Amino acid sequence: MTITGTSEKAAYQALKASDWHLEGAFDAFYSQPQPKSYTDARRLEDLYNRYKDAYADMIMADGITLLCSDILVDHQDIVMLVLSWHMKAATMCEFSKQEFIGGLQSLGVDSIEKLREKIPFMRSELKDDQKFREIYNFAFGWAKEKGQKSLALDTAIGMWQLLFAEKHWPLVDHWCQFLQARHNKAISRDTWSQLLEFAKTVDPQLSNYDVDGAWPYLIDEFVEYLIENGIIQKGQLSDWTQKH
Amino acid sequence: MNSSNQKKRNFQIEAFKHKVVVDPKYADKTWKILEHAITEIYNHNASGLSFEELYRNAYNMVLHKFGEKLYSGLVGTMTLHLQEMAKTIEAAQGNLFLEELNRKWNDHNKALQMIRDILMYMDRTFIPSNRKTPVHELGLNLWRDNVIHSSKIQTRLLDTLLELIQKERTGEIINRGLMRNIIKMLMDLGSSVYQEDFEKHFLEVSADFYRAESQDFIECCDCGDYLKKAERRLNEEIERVSLYLDSKSETKITNVVEKEMIASHMLRLVHMDNSGLVNMLIDDKYEDLGRMYNLFRRVPNGLPTIRDVMTSHLRETGKQLVTDAEKLKDPVEFVQCLLNEKDKYDKIINLAFSNDKTFQNALNSSFEYFINLNPRSPEFISLFVDEKLRKGLKGVSEEDVETILDKVMMLFRYLQEKDVFEKYYKQHLAKRLLSGKTVSDDAERSLIVKLKTECGYQFTSKLEGMFTDMKTSQDTMQGFYAAYAAELGDSPTLVVQVLTTGSWPTQPSITCNLPAEMSALCEKFRSYYLGTHTGRRLSWQTNMGTADLKAIFGKGQKHELNVSTYQMCVLMLFNSADRLSYKEIEQATEIPSSDLRRCLQSLACVKGKNVLRKEPMSKDIGEEDAFFVNDKFTSKFYKVKIGTVVAQKESEPEKQETRQRVEEDRKPQIEAAIVRIMKSRRVLDHNNIIAEVTKQLQSRFLANPGEIKKRIESLIERDFLERDSSDRRLYRYLA
Numbered sequence: 001m002t003i004t005g006t007s008e009k010a011a012y013q014a015l016k017a018s019d020w021h022l023e024g025a026f027d028a029f030y031s032q033p034q035p036k037s038y039t040d041a042r043r044l045e046d047l048y049n050r051y052k053d054a055y056a057d058m059i060m061a062d063g064i065t066l067l068c069s070d071i072l073v074d075h076q077d078i079v080m081l082v083l084s085w086h087m088k089a090a091t092m093c094e095f096s097k098q099e100f101i102g103g104l105q106s107l108g109v110d111s112i113e114k115l116r117e118k119i120p121f122m123r124s125e126l127k128d129d130q131k132f133r134e135i136y137n138f139a140f141g142w143a144k145e146k147g148q149k150s151l152a153l154d155t156a157i158g159m160w161q162l163l164f165a166e167k168h169w170p171l172v173d174h175w176c177q178f179l180q181a182r183h184n185k186a187i188s189r190d191t192w193s194q195l196l197e198f199a200k201t202v203d204p205q206l207s208n209y210d211v212d213g214a215w216p217y218l219i220d221e222f223v224e225y226l227i228e229n230g231i232i233q234k235g236q237l238s239d240w241t242q243k244h
Numbered sequence: 245m246n247s248s249n250q251k252k253r254n255f256q257i258e259a260f261k262h263k264v265v266v267d268p269k270y271a272d273k274t275w276k277i278l279e280h281a282i283t284e285i286y287n288h289n290a291s292g293l294s295f296e297e298l299y300r301n302a303y304n305m306v307l308h309k310f311g312e313k314l315y316s317g318l319v320g321t322m323t324l325h326l327q328e329m330a331k332t333i334e335a336a337q338g339n340l341f342l343e344e345l346n347r348k349w350n351d352h353n354k355a356l357q358m359i360r361d362i363l364m365y366m367d368r369t370f371i372p373s374n375r376k377t378p379v380h381e382l383g384l385n386l387w388r389d390n391v392i393h394s395s396k397i398q399t400r401l402l403d404t405l406l407e408l409i410q411k412e413r414t415g416e417i418i419n420r421g422l423m424r425n426i427i428k429m430l431m432d433l434g435s436s437v438y439q440e441d442f443e444k445h446f447l448e449v450s451a452d453f454y455r456a457e458s459q460d461f462i463e464c465c466d467c468g469d470y471l472k473k474a475e476r477r478l479n480e481e482i483e484r485v486s487l488y489l490d491s492k493s494e495t496k497i498t499n500v501v502e503k504e505m506i507a508s509h510m511l512r513l514v515h516m517d518n519s520g521l522v523n524m525l526i527d528d529k530y531e532d533l534g535r536m537y538n539l540f541r542r543v544p545n546g547l548p549t550i551r552d553v554m555t556s557h558l559r560e561t562g563k564q565l566v567t568d569a570e571k572l573k574d575p576v577e578f579v580q581c582l583l584n585e586k587d588k589y590d591k592i593i594n595l596a597f598s599n600d601k602t603f604q605n606a607l608n609s610s611f612e613y614f615i616n617l618n619p620r621s622p623e624f625i626s627l628f629v630d631e632k633l634r635k636g637l638k639g640v641s642e643e644d645v646e647t648i649l650d651k652v653m654m655l656f657r658y659l660q661e662k663d664v665f666e667k668y669y670k671q672h673l674a675k676r677l678l679s680g681k682t683v684s685d686d687a688e689r690s691l692i693v694k695l696k697t698e699c700g701y702q703f704t705s706k707l708e709g710m711f712t713d714m715k716t717s718q719d720t721m722q723g724f725y726a727a728y729a730a731e732l733g734d735s736p737t738l739v740v741q742v743l744t745t746g747s748w749p750t751q752p753s754i755t756c757n758l759p760a761e762m763s764a765l766c767e768k769f770r771s772y773y774l775g776t777h778t779g780r781r782l783s784w785q786t787n788m789g790t791a792d793l794k795a796i797f798g799k800g801q802k803h804e805l806n807v808s809t810y811q812m813c814v815l816m817l818f819n820s821a822d823r824l825s826y827k828e829i830e831q832a833t834e835i836p837s838s839d840l841r842r843c844l845q846s847l848a849c850v851k852g853k854n855v856l857r858k859e860p861m862s863k864d865i866g867e868e869d870a871f872f873v874n875d876k877f878t879s880k881f882y883k884v885k886i887g888t889v890v891a892q893k894e895s896e897p898e899k900q901e902t903r904q905r906v907e908e909d910r911k912p913q914i915e916a917a918i919v920r921i922m923k924s925r926r927v928l929d930h931n932n933i934i935a936e937v938t939k940q941l942q943s944r945f946l947a948n949p950g951e952i953k954k955r956i957e958s959l960i961e962r963d964f965l966e967r968d969s970s971d972r973r974l975y976r977y978l979a
Contacts, residue, residue, distance in 0.1 A: 149961065190960045190967070197972055214930030214973040217953045 039110040044101045047110065051100070059095040071116045078162050082122040085138045092142050126166045133196060136163055140192045150186035153179060160195075169199040171226075178225045183218065191216045206232050271310040274301045275317050281362070282318075285355045286325045295362065303365045311370030318363065322383065326352070326390040334396045342404055342422055348391070349429050356383035388433045392441065401426075402441060406449050412484070413453065424488035431490050443493055447500055450481075454504035462509050466519035468532040474505040475535055498542070507543040514553050521550060522557050525592065533596035547602070555606045558589065562614030566621065575620075575893050576636075579628035583651055586611065612658045620899070622665035625655055627893060629691065630672040637683050645687050653694050660946040664906050666703060671749045673707060677714050678741060678788055699943060709747030717741040724772050731768075738765045742773070742782070753783045756809075756835045759816040786810065787839065795855070798875025805855060806885045810835050810843045815855070818873050826869045841865040846887040852879060853886045910945060914955045917941055922965060922977040930973045 051063035059067070068075040087103025089095055095103075107122075109115045125131045143159050144151040151159075157176045164172040175195075179187075194216050202209050209223060226232040267273075281298050284290060305314045329348045336344040360367065360379040367379050377385065391397060405426065408418045430438045454477070461470050478501050485494040506513075513536075514521045524532050540546030565571060565585065571578045589607050597603045615621050629652055637645050659665055676682045689711070696704040721739060725732065758766065770782055789809035793816075796802050807815065813833045817824055824832075830840055844865050848858040857874040858865075894902065917940045922928060928936075933956065934949050941947045956975065959965045968974035 188957065188961050190957055194967075194972070212931055216957055217950060220950070220953070 039105050039108060043110040044104055047104070047112070048097055048100055051095075052097075057097060059097075059100055061093055064093065064095070070112045071119065073119065076162075078126070078166060079119055079122050081139060081142075081162070082125055082135060084142055085135050086122075089142060091144075091146055132167055136196050137193050139163065140189055148186070150188050151192065152186055153184065156187045156192070164199070167199075170204040171199070174226060174231060175222060178222050182221065182225060188216075191218050194219065271305060271308070271313055274305050274310070275313060277301055278305075278314070278362070279317060279321050282321050282355075282359060283325070285358050286351070288351075290358060298362045299364070302363050306366045306370050311366055311374070314363070314366055315370065315374075315376055318359070318379070319382070319386070322359075322386050323390060325355075326386055327394075330391045330394045330397060333391065334394070334400075341400065342426060345391075345397075345401065346422060346425050346429075349387070349425075352383070352387055356380060359383070384433055388437060392430075392433065392437070398441070402445055405442060406446065409446070409484070410449075410453070413480070420487050427488050427490065435490075435492075438490060443490070443496070446493075447496055450497060451500050451504055454501055455508070458505045458509060461505075462512060467513050467516045467521070467536075468519055468524070468529065470509075470513060471532065471535045471539060474501070474539060477501055477505060478539070502539075502542045506539050506546065510540065510543065510546060510549055514549055521553050525554060525557060528588070528592065530592065530595045533592060534598075537597050537600075547600070551603055551606050554603070555610050558607065558610040559613055561585070562610060563617055566614055566618040572618075572620070575624035575627040576631045578624050579652075579655070582611075582615065582655060586651070586654065608658070611655075612660075615655065615658045616660045619661075619664075619903075622659055622661055623668045623894065623899075623902075625652065625659070626665055626668040626672050628652065629669070630676065633683055633687055633691075634676060634681050635683060637687055642686070645684070646690065649687065649691050649694060652691075653698065656695075657698065661906075662699065662703075663909065663944045664902075667749075667902060667906055667909075670707065670710075673710060674749050677710060679790060706747045709744060713743050713747060714741060720773065723776075724769060727772060728768060732765075735765050736761055738762075738769060740769055743785070751785055751788070753785060754787055754836060754839075755784055756786045756813055756833050758786070758809075758813060762812075786813075797855075797873070797877050801878060802882070803877075803879060804883045806883060807847075808843070808887055810839060811847055811887060814840075814843060814847065818856075822872060824871050826865060826867055826871070829871065843887075844871065848874075850886075853884065855884075855886065910947075910951070911955060913941060913944070914947060914952055915959060918952070918955055918959060919964060922975065926977050927968070927974055929971075930975070933975060 048059070051059045051067050053060040053063055064080075065075060068077075068080070073079055083103065084092065084095075086107055087095055087099040089099050089103075104110060104115065107115070107118050109118055126135065139159050140151055143155050157179065160172060160176060198215060198219055206223060206226070211220070223232070278298060278301055281293050284293060302314060305311065329352065333341070333344045333348055356379070360383070363379050370376070371378055376382075392401065405423070408423060412418045427438075427442070430442050457477075458474075461473055465473065478498060481497045481501055482494060485491060485497060489497075521533075521536065523529075524536070536550065537547070540550055562585065565581055566578075571581060586607075593599060593603050593607065618624075632648060632652075637648065640648075656662070656665065673688075676688075682688055692704050692707055692711075695707075717740060720742060724740075757763075766784065773782060774780065786809045791807055791809055791812035793805045793807060793812060794802070795805055795815075805815070810833070813835065814829055817829060817832055821828075826840075826844070829844070830837065833840070835843065844856070844858070845863070846853065848854055848856040848871060849863050854874055855877050857872045859870045859872070860866075914937060917937045918933065921933065921936050921940070934952050937952050938947045938949070956965065960967070960975075963978055965975050966978055968976055
């Protein structure tokens, strides 16, 4: 109950269903659709006002810092990304009133305590493949500058390191080094989303990397870079040299 | 007896009451007569016989049902006679053996014919109805069995025949008529006899013979000689067959020779040191090559072997040619070498390889391969054409001009980067047109037409635009002088070419300070032109013009100097000053410094063209240098040409720049192709897009798959395309 933040009754049911095995109970619990709890509009309004910026009708950097300390989360913690995703926030470091209230509503919380209790759930969402992909792709639009089409390289690298700490990809550091050494330009949306596919489908030794696999050019260059620097053995990609 | 019975008595024919008995000895007697006749026939005593009587006897025998006796008698008698003949043949010594055999065979045939005639009734009635072998055939079979296959004759016959053939092969004369008869005999006995008793062994022995001989030859002959010998042997065997063997043996024996003499040694011959295929190609040995072609085409994989060796040699030489640093110094020489090489091989394929299409294709693919190894080939071919059109084709007949241009087109076709050629061609053509230095307008036009035929209208539309501008400018000048005739009487003569920006190679527009007389004149022209063409903008390209100056030097030497516009600006300054420093010249003319330095160098530092004098006399132009008119200038010519705007091989940085521009130009072309394809296909997978785009652009350049990918991504960025949500390799067109 402490971990899931749920009622005693629900906890009892979950444990019984899984034969009193704790792990199984957690799995079962988290895979259920969350019951839509009643949220108090007045309480949400108050909460918003607590964080709202002094000069604009939005929550800005200071408000977010306060929010983070209230829910005992570091502002660089990835759970903030998940929260932003629930809020469908347009851009990082600010929440509009609609985004903030809408997000909390969809989470079924209307107080700091309830939000705090929702944190483990939000973390767990990252373990779900489908949700992770959505969050990952959401991150691109959220992290980039308003009005820009592409994501600045430094920001992208930061995001990648954050995201791939959750979904472990052994090549993430090489990827970031490669970008800084060779690319030095912004990242396109296509490259961003294709990278996740690449990390998921191609194994770290690149033994199933298909050179005709319609991967973005940047990823092809990355593979070349890995071979050039001996990180990957050439023999594993026998077709590579012949096709390029 | 009843009276009724008497009335019913039928008429009956009864058989003889007593049998007609044929004399039992009748058959024997008749047979004896015939037997005797047969013997007489075989003893060459037929003249005393009565054909009619014998025929009748045989007839009667068959009629009276003694056909069997007659037939078996025939078999027996004939067999005996043949056995005797066999003995005689066996007894013959040495050379007489075949003659005796031949003689006896003729005898037998004659006898057989007579016998057959006598026994014709049996042949036609008894024999078919009793399924016996007809007389003639019987006679042949018995001959075969008793003579040819007799143990003492069979092997000896074969050995004798083979021995004779061997003798003939080693140069001896043999009795061919006799051979022919004997072989014909075997053929008459049936194809299986001919094959089993002769041909089979003949082929085996021949194979051994040629195997050994070819081994000897290959050790001691060079390739050309060997092939001559092989050809000779082949012809000999063909002749042998026509003279005394069954014509069906020709293919079989030629196959043997081809296999042993050619197929087994094919690779060794082709790769023979100092005399193999490569040497023949290098030395243009048409006869030897032709012989090799004719012989090798008879064996499996023969021609492909020649073709492959030729191809790899050609690729190797071609590769060396295009990477030879010496040759690369002179583009015209470079291209001429390529043309020479093409001519050489065209001739070889024509004279020695009977214009074989597969060889022509091999030649083409080899040229395509190595020409494109050198990325400067397009530039060099353009420079070659430039040289020809500028002076090389002077005085050449129209036909020959066409020939040379056609050859150039051939090389052009091999280029993968035709768009690079186009860029250079444009530059060079511009220079030719503007300096008025083309040998023949017709030749220029002819080449444009050829390019248009090859590459389509788009390729040449701008080039044609350049010609149009030149013509239009002439008309404009006429109009200008007609309008201003009165005012311009004393002014220098101005000739302007108005160039439409899109058609001509892009030039940065640099102006400089023209001498007063010229700038006034230019302004007049500008107002005249803009008066008739409102809405246009003119900018003077001072780096591309030329001028003719009349100069008088210190000792009164008069010369007409043909110079560039920049040079004119510099020289005119000396009309009002004796000494000018570099800085002063720079200030007065405002010519960009690198151009100015080159300009001054050409005026002061080149022997024979030094109309200016420089202090100090060094080759380089320093900031502090001073310039004077060279009063001591001499030249044997009245008209002196100083520095023209001639097309030259580009320097390294220029080359990089051109290459970059070409790459930039390709990007929109690739994108246009992608959009075109996707618009019609709607959905297409990655590999297919790459293939289609490459195919579409093939006639201009070889598209790089990596570049195509980048363009696709750019189009995704700009929302022209998207990836399919379930299959990431599929692209979708976004309307």
